[in-house]
Structures are given as C-alpha cells and as structure tokens.
Amino acid sequence: MSSIIDHNRGLNDPFLTHLIVLLSTYELCPMSTPPPRYDGPSNWQIDSILRSLSAIARRTYTAEEALASIKSSEFRQANGPET
Numbered sequence: 816m817s818s819i820i821d822h823n824r825g826l827n828d829p830f831l832t833h834l835i836v837l838l839s840t841y842e843l844c845p846m847s848t849p850p851p852r853y854d855g856p857s858n859w860q861i862d863s864i865l866r867s868l869s870a871i872a873r874r875t876y877t878a879e880e881a882l883a884s885i886k887s888s889e890f891r892q893a894n895g896p897e898t
Contacts, residue, residue, distance in 0.1 A: 829855035837868065846876040 833853045840850055850872070853865060 829853075830861055834864075841868075841872050841875075 830853065833851065833855065836851050837853075840848065850869075853861070
C-alpha cells in the first residue's frame with residue numbers, strides 16, 4: 816500500500832505535472848498551438864517519453880487531416896460541386 820508521502824511526491828513531480836498539461840493541450844487544442852516545453856529535470860526515460868508523445872501527436876494530427884480531407888471529398892461527390 817502506498818503511503819501519503821509517496822502520493823504527495825507524485826503530485827509534486829514536475830514531469831507528471833508537465834504530462835498532464837501536455838496531454839490536455841493535445842486533447843483540446845489544434846495542432847497550430849505549440850505544445851508546452853518541459854524544462855524540469857531530465858533523463859533518458861523522460862526524453863524517450865517526450866519524443867514518443869511528439870511522434871504520436873504528429874501521427875494523430877496527420878491522420879485527422881487525412882480523414883477530414885476524405886470526408887470533404889465524399890461530401891462533394893455526394894452533393895455535387897458548389898455553385
């Protein structure tokens with residue numbers, strides 16, 4: 816069972832705080848919004864996590880743009896050209 820000290824340590828962890836802000840930004844904001852930078856203590860694990868999240872976000876935004884383009888094209892084909 817984790818102690819209160821362990822729980823509080825997690826709440827004050829600068830990287831966990833950054834992850835919460837970063838994931839919220841990716842969830843709520845358009846791609847044009849630059850992601851927040853992490854300026855806290857770092858190691859190879861943190862660098863790897865940030866690199867992977869950046870790649871996942873980039874792939875997600877690309878997929879969303881492709882889907883929007885496909886839907887737009889399908890809409891135009893179903894409804895004819897705009898006049």
